[in-house]
Amino acid sequence: MxxxxxxxxxxxxxxxxxxxxxxxxxxxxxxxxxxxxIAEDQIPESYIPVYQEAGQTYEIPWELLASVHRVETIFSTMDPMESPVGALGHFQFMPRTWIGWTYPGVDDIGNVDDHVDITDVALIEEHNGYGTDATGNGEADPFDLHDSAHAAARFLSEHGAIDGEYEEALFSYNRSDAYVEEVMHYFETFKESFEPIELNGNQESHEAN
The missing domain is CATH 1.20.5 (Single alpha-helices involved in coiled-coils or other helix-helix interfaces)
Known part of the structure; x- marks a missing residue:
């Protein structure tokens, strides 16, 4: 025994x-x-005001932002928040989408040299990027939840979400039919009902300040 x-x-x-x-x-x-x-109908409670503010600013449903965040980084629980192809931050922006595609890149998918400061607001304005300084701290940081959420809201809004063309906007964000289907699944779920939850443990380390 x-x-x-x-x-x-x-x-x-x-x-x-x-x-x-x-x-x-x-x-x-x-x-x-x-x-x-994290269950399908759960949303971190502390993130909801961020989605609501960004959604209201760019006139899109905040639940759509929550759905994109859920699919992109599972509400920022992924570590690191950088994809194998180089997408960065809470909402997974390619660097050249963040700072603008007129800025020279190192490949065709949207990466730039490592030394480039992609939080530089002046650089972003010069190249008409989607990077956004939502907090007013002088930097547009894809690893700041507020900045990233506002950038995502602006992108989706300008690509059709403001007119209710959600699937078209999502396909522009990530050119995958499976991606669009997954985000729309969460979008419909959250619109019907959702359960606010608190993140805990290691998840808290990814919350924006």
């Missing part, structure tokens, strides 16, 4: 170790875990 219990303990410790390793090194595993932790 003791030998069986000892073997069980060892196996349990090994499984825990494997789970921790997967969590730390595998983005897909983390995404699946975070997705399971």
């Amino acid at each position: 003791k030998k069986w219990l000892y073997s069980f303990i060892i196996l349990f410790v090994v499984l825990i170790g494997v789970a921790v390793l997967l969590f730390e090194q595998n983005d897909r595993f983390r995404q699946g875990l975070y997705t399971a932790m």
